[in-house]
Amino acid sequence: MRASSSTSSFTASQPDEPPHDKTDPLHSEGDAPSHAPSSSNIPPATLVLVATPIGNLGDFSPRGAEALATAELVLCEDTRTTARLLTDRGINARTEALHEHNERQRVPALVARLQAGARIALVSDAGMPLLSDPGYRLVRAAIEAGITVTAVPGPNAALTALVLSGLPPYPFLFVGFPPPRSAARREAFARLHAAERAGLGATLIWHEAPHRLAETLHDMAAVFGPDRPAAVARELTKRFEEIRRGTVSELADFYTQTAPRGEITLLLGPAPEESASADDLDTTLTTLLATHSVKDAAALAAAAAGLPKRVVYARALELASQKKD
Structure with missing residues (x-):
């Protein structure tokens, strides 16, 4: 893994290797090692x-x-x-x-x-x-x-970050790099958020370039909500390894003030289990309408919330009309 704008670097230090433990279940006494x-x-x-x-x-x-x-x-x-x-x-x-x-x-x-x-x-x-x-x-x-x-x-950076994050280790979904532009990134996040509303419950994992991390976290807060637990893993296995944990908004604020460096893995905790409300629907529709037509936004939101398409489409038209006013 590497950010598109950076080149991976290696450090040559090697961790001390513990002595062989005869009680290791993989090397039980009397058995030849496999x-x-x-x-x-x-x-x-x-x-x-x-x-x-x-x-x-x-x-x-x-x-x-x-x-x-x-x-x-x-x-x-x-x-x-x-x-x-x-x-x-x-x-x-x-x-x-x-x-x-x-x-x-x-x-x-x-x-x-x-x-x-x-x-x-x-x-x-x-x-x-x-x-x-x-x-x-x-x-x-x-x-x-x-x-x-x-x-x-x-x-593997994604799995190493996952086990260090303090977030649920499974199920997880590795998504790769988010789109580099904010509009496309929010659209990608909205599709994942819609999948969560349809039942997806997993820790989400991305790689991200350091110069885009802060704006990606702000987009994530806008789509998934500011209070979701998250983690940023930086420079894994290297001298300046760092795992920073907090809510999405806390991490967004921190990396807005502190420019990150090095290889970065970004993790978002699973969505909370809660029933969709009218406010949830409006939030989803507002996010989707920023990058989709009224018809497409309504279709995605209806599928995620399990509501009739005509009902959601009518609400999408209202929100789109209010935005124009």
Whole structure:
């Protein structure tokens, strides 16, 4: 994961590793430890998705390093970022760029290469490939071509932020990056809020660029309400890791006054369980009318509230008329 305007950075410090605990249920006395096949045993004609550190190089797994070292080609979101990781582990691997601007064009040749027997690894700048990063088109094409696709799991910013947030860990919904412009962002938030009114109850997770965080939080407060519990996770696994928790409005005010830096994950707690009221309907309609036609806003609000479309449409017309006056 990385914000569109920033480049991930790594720190080389490694946490102390605790001694082996014989009481560990995964290594009970008398049983041989269970090991997954090593990456060197991954057969040819395989696409391997390899998770990379989200900040701390010490989080890169031995299997991940082995997978990159034994691949004929390592596909990278940014070869310069991956080069630092390879250098740290003494890996001499051929790298090529695969990003949002060239993935569609590169897929056919890469699939042909896999079909010819190549073992190819895919990494993003940080975290698990495909999650807000390139690679989905290649994976789909490889699956459709009957090519083996496997993964070396590891660090993930969304899940790390979730377990540190203090918000309910499940169910959760990872949404990726919000739209960069306020109008489109509010529309996206309104659709999620409508889904909540229709029964969705989950912690919502986004990544966000630091220069947009404050305005995104203000838009979130306008759509979801100012008092929803939320959290902002910043610079996870790095020296200046920070988890700030509070209501949406509290976080919006804080980051309006304090410009954030680094990689950011934004979380919103589940909607409270409460029945919809007339005020709730008006709030939903007012939010939707800012970005939708009266007809579309009424349809979305009716579905969310479980009310007759004609009733909601009539109220939407009233609110639209009042806005014009």
